[in-house]
Amino acid sequence: MMYPLVRELAAPDAPVRVPVAVTCRVLGFSTQAYYKWAARPVTDRDIADAFLTNALLDAHADDPTFGYRFLADVVRDHGHRASDHRVWRLCRDHGLTSAISRRRARSRRPGPPVHDDQVNRDFTARGPNEKWLTDITEHPTRDGKLYLCAVKDCWSNRIVGYSLGPRMTSDLAVTALHNAVALRSTGATRDGDAKKDMTIVHSDRGSQFRSRAYVTALTTHQLRGSMGRVATCADNSAMESFFALLQKNVLDRQAWDTRDDLRLAIITWIERDYHRRRRQRALGRLTPIEYETIYTAAPAA
Numbered sequence: 001m002m003y004p005l006v007r008e009l010a011a012p013d014a015p016v017r018v019p020v021a022v023t024c025r026v027l028g029f030s031t032q033a034y035y036k037w038a039a040r041p042v043t044d045r046d047i048a049d050a051f052l053t054n055a056l057l058d059a060h061a062d063d064p065t066f067g068y069r070f071l072a073d074v075v076r077d078h079g080h081r082a083s084d085h086r087v088w089r090l091c092r093d094h095g096l097t098s099a100i101s102r103r104r105a106r107s108r109r110p111g112p113p114v115h116d117d118q119v120n121r122d123f124t125a126r127g128p129n130e131k132w133l134t135d136i137t138e139h140p141t142r143d144g145k146l147y148l149c150a151v152k153d154c155w156s157n158r159i160v161g162y163s164l165g166p167r168m169t170s171d172l173a174v175t176a177l178h179n180a181v182a183l184r185s186t187g188a189t190r191d192g193d194a195k196k197d198m199t200i201v202h203s204d205r206g207s208q209f210r211s212r213a214y215v216t217a218l219t220t221h222q223l224r225g226s227m228g229r230v231a232t233c234a235d236n237s238a239m240e241s242f243f244a245l246l247q248k249n250v251l252d253r254q255a256w257d258t259r260d261d262l263r264l265a266i267i268t269w270i271e272r273d274y275h276r277r278r279r280q281r282a283l284g285r286l287t288p289i290e291y292e293t294i295y296t297a298a299p300a301a
Helices: 003-009 020-027 031-039 044-062 068-077 084-094 170-184 212-220 233-251 259-276 288-300
Strands: 131-141 144-153 159-165 200-203 224-227
Touching (some): 044 068, 044 084, 044 212, 131 170, 131 233, 131 259, 144 170, 159 259, 170 212, 212 224
Parallel strands (some): 131 200, 200 224
Antiparallel strands (some): 131 144, 144 159
16 A cells, blocks of 8 residues: 555655655565566456455345355356455455344344335235235245245236245346236336336335345336335235235145255146136136136227
């Protein structure tokens, strides 16, 4: 950090020019070290650390709960070569710490909402793609936990998008959102580009739904974000009811050995039982697939 000072004091246009040898002797290092730095002020290691730091900052912004080991896995997946100790050093220098590891308070306060509550516990819809609900649930296996992020359409109660993974990251929520948009194919709006006609996507205040990647995905697909209050499950009760059914019909039926077994069981139950066999009184004792087939085929005909 003192080398730029030596160069500045020895510059020809300095108010009081001090020779390099004098400054190095006063500051306590050799002139050889200074001239070696002057020949190449920025080393390849510094450049690599700069790129790696940018990747760590992006990964930490997507999910602030990640510690340095998870951040190291993320950057290595993106092609960076770095040891855990090197990632720890850069995280320490730039203040990147896991939000979970901070034990200054007894309870962790969730971050501020990114969106206002656009649903207000009204889970009814007049047509498809008017209101979507989303949330994340988890279940343990002998291999570790498996996380499910699902997107539900309030109109037909159909799960229009979902994704499963071993970690509860923002990518899990973004993938489920992409799947929902791809399945509906209508994308963002129902009848136009006006803001009032944009599909509302309602969630809680989890860090995955407040991440930059998720907010960017909402903007890209022209979706309208919505968030409930803190520690109020009633603000997303329609989604919680689906997870309760999943818990009773799949998750608690047996002890699961591997994530793959549980993944297959969840997908089978959603696509076969919930969508095509389970009749719902709110839909006139129709299944979600039957309800959508009847009430979308008639106007099209």
